[in-house]
Amino acid sequence: MVKIAPSMLSADFSKLAAEIKEIEEAGADLLHIDVMDGHFVPNLTFGAPVVQALRAHTALPFDVHLMVTNPEDYVESFATIGVEYFTFHAEATAHMHRLIQTIKEHGMKAGVSLNPSTPVAVLEDIAADLDMILVMSVNPGFGGQSFIPHAVRKIQKAKNLLEFVGNKDAVVEVDGGVNGKTVEAVRNAGADILVAGSAVFGADDRKAMIHLLRGDK
Numbered sequence: 001m002v003k004i005a006p007s008m009l010s011a012d013f014s015k016l017a018a019e020i021k022e023i024e025e026a027g028a029d030l031l032h033i034d035v036m037d038g039h040f041v042p043n044l045t046f047g048a049p050v051v052q053a054l055r056a057h058t059a060l061p062f063d064v065h066l067m068v069t070n071p072e073d074y075v076e077s078f079a080t081i082g083v084e085y086f087t088f089h090a091e092a093t094a095h096m097h098r099l100i101q102t103i104k105e106h107g108m109k110a111g112v113s114l115n116p117s118t119p120v121a122v123l124e125d126i127a128a129d130l131d132m133i134l135v136m137s138v139n140p141g142f143g144g145q146s147f148i149p150h151a152v153r154k155i156q157k158a159k160n161l162l163e164f165v166g167n168k169d170a171v172v173e174v175d176g177g178v179n180g181k182t183v184e185a186v187r188n189a190g191a192d193i194l195v196a197g198s199a200v201f202g203a204d205d206r207k208a209m210i211h212l213l214r215g216d217k
């Protein structure tokens, strides 16, 4: 069964703790946390101090998606918070292999995210070391954008690559534009974790939306 990770990017920032509590009670599996630095992407969100402040308010695993230049500089501060996945962008570093080892040494799972224009093939030689491949189905930086259809094929390629290298534990996550219209295609493509920001936080009934996206019977 797929897991649903609502993206905090679409929550009401003036009452984050309450928003997170609500989606936890509504059945979310993880909390997707979009860290943007205003350099890697043209938008600025929040950093480790805000994420740290929220840790005490929920038992949900933290799925941190770092859209930042110099992701190496963030490992230490996020490791002390207690996050499940530390996911950086392939486009943000020349040293993916080294960074993956550092993340794991700090007790976190290591994910690599790919912009829509970056092929899955860049992960070929490190796929065995990964805990997550995050397929971006929008260009990173903003919530509420439209799903880019070629991401469906890319999810399949990411799944195939993990299978080819015998990495049974790693997951494929899809992020951007996942909603009631696009969800079936991403589920059928084999995605393990679906990020949904505007679809969940913008829904009148967030619980029903999480159930719909997960395909609960």
Ligand SMILES: O=C(CO)[C@H](O)[C@H](O)COP(=O)(O)O
Binding pocket: 007, 009, 010, 032, 034, 065, 067, 138, 139, 140, 141, 142, 143, 144, 145, 175, 176, 177, 178, 195, 196, 197, 198, 199
């Ligand atoms: O990483 C992101 C944007 O860069 C967000 O996680 C993503 O856009 C989720 O928002 P939505 O579901 O509204 O598209």
Ligand SMILES: [Fe+2]
Binding pocket: 007, 032, 033, 034, 065, 175, 195
């Ligand atoms: Fe994200």
